[in-house]
Amino acid sequence: MTEARSERVITALDAEDWASASTLLERLPMENHRVKVGKQLFTRSGPCVVEELHARGSEVFLDLKFHDIPNTVAGAVQAAAELGVWMVNVHASGGPRMMEAARRAVEGGGSRPWLIAVTVLTSMDARELHSVGVAAEPEEQVLRLARLARESGMDGVVASPAEVPLLRRELGPDFLLVTPGVRPAGSGTDDQRRSATPGQAVADGSDYLVIGRPLTRAEDPRSAWEAIIREMSMADDSA
């Protein structure tokens, strides 16, 4: 991964509306260039948030985790591509036909968004995974879904930093690994159950780190950002 460290952090803009999202952006450094728009902000403020962010020069990961029948997901992914987003995601558990339809929907145009698949949500531990009828351990299930995602034409997957060493080994250097569940040492894990520090995520080979509350809830988001970038640099230098 040759991108600058600051470009490898995707800030999860989990704000309640565009007004609070833009206030938050003002408290972050300009290098905070890649942002994720998720369900809350998009549902409240709509596609114009993406337009505002593009006007500001940001690249947008539209995180709506599409999970539906192939025809519906294909239409949604195509709409996201027409918004000009940089990355968009679906749930790998929607199955191969759904992922293949999503892939076909973004083919053929000029530049297309990265299309990635969520494996097992980072908020789930083994017990919760078993409670929804999956007997496999999280790592095993993540690998199974990641292989399926790759065979179905996805550019990469969302997984926890804990699974990155396994995924890198099994899927090679070119498959994008996007990792939420990142927490600087000493900070609480909130509702995340499979997490690691920014340094560990980088050292293990994560391409993009999705970071929300450690930045958005920090008293001083700018220094929180700088500390994360410093930690990533140290991990890169010692690799």
Ligand SMILES: O=C(O)c1cc(=O)[nH]c(=O)n1[C@@H]1O[C@H](COP(=O)(O)O)[C@@H](O)[C@H]1O
């Ligand atoms: O697809 C995602 O981005 C995602 C997948 C996943 O398995 N876990 C996960 O936390 N996320 C998102 O990543 C962000 C993590 O936020 P924090 O836990 O606040 O850092 C949230 O916006 C989640 O919606």
